[in-house]
Amino acid sequence: MSIHVAGIIGLVVVFLIGTLRPINLGALALVMMFVHGTIFGQSVQDMYRGFPVDLFVLLAGVTYLFGVASNNGTLERIVEAAARFAGDRRALIPWAVFIVAALPTILGALNSTSVALLAPLSLRLARRYDIDRRMIALMVAHGARPTGRSHGAWYCSSAASSRTSPRCSVTERSM
Numbered sequence: 001m002s003i004h005v006a007g008i009i010g011l012v013v014v015f016l017i018g019t020l021r022p023i024n025l026g027a028l029a030l031v032m033m034f035v036h037g038t039i040f041g042q043s044v045q046d047m048y049r050g051f052p053v054d055l056f057v058l059l060a061g062v063t064y065l066f067g068v069a070s071n072n073g074t075l076e077r078i079v080e081a082a083a084r085f086a087g088d089r090r091a092l093i094p095w096a097v098f099i100v101a102a103l104p105t106i107l108g109a110l111n112s113t114s115v116a117l118l119a120p121l122s123l124r125l126a127r128r129y130d131i132d133r134r135m136i137a138l139m140v141a142h143g144a145r146p147t148g149r150s151h152g153a154w155y156c157s158s159a160a161s162s163r164t165s166p167r168c169s170v171t172e173r174s175m
Contacts, residue, residue, distance in 0.1 A: 003036075003040050006036060006039070007036055010032045010035070010036050011029075011032070013032065014028045014029050014032050033047060034047065058108055059110065062104070062108045062109045062110075062113070063109065063110075063113060066104055066109055066113060066117055069117075070117050075117055075118065075121060076121055078100055078103075079100055079118065079122065079125060082096035082097065082099065083096060083125055083129070090129050090130075090131065093125065093126075093129050093136075094136060095139070097118070097122045097136055097140055097143065098139040098140075098142065099143065100118060100143070101114055101122075101139070101140045101142075101144045102143045102144065102146075104117065104118075104144070105145075111144040111145055114140075114143075114144035115140055115141055115144050118140050118144075119140050122137070122139070123136060123137070
């Protein structure tokens with residue numbers, strides 16, 4: 001069996017285990033990479049050579065930060081403060097949600113992380129102020145989207161690191 005076919009089979013196994021068990025797919029894939037590399041005789045240095053450690057640290061750190069902020073109620077307090085700022089002007093609530101959704105992605109979180117953390121809070125806010133749920137959901141999703149291109153976001157940092165990498169020759173014009 002070739003190394004490529006074994007890699008695809010390993011990926012299918014990762015998805016099957018991740019679907020059937022509540023285990024993080026990223027952690028499973030990382031373990032599968034080491035198993036696959038060991039079976040096919042790659043050294044640990046070779047396996048790490050293609051692994052973007054700086055991107056991993058950014059994503060893990062920001063995800064952990066916003067996970068803690070979600071568990072201890074900080075995100076809920078921020079959403080509530082934005083709603084208090086809007087006061088009795090109900091039309092400002094969706095815009096406040098839009099701005100709050102933009103904050104995590106400006107700091108480097110993935111857009112989907114922002115949406116996953118803020119959507120439940122925003123939907124409760126929509127119910128309380130009698131605002132259409134679809135409107136709030138769209139404001140959360142669209143608030144998280146454009147800020148994904150900020151300098152702190154992982155898209156920008158991965159593009160910048162690949163541009164300066166000796167393995168990849170990308171010019172300013174192509175960026």
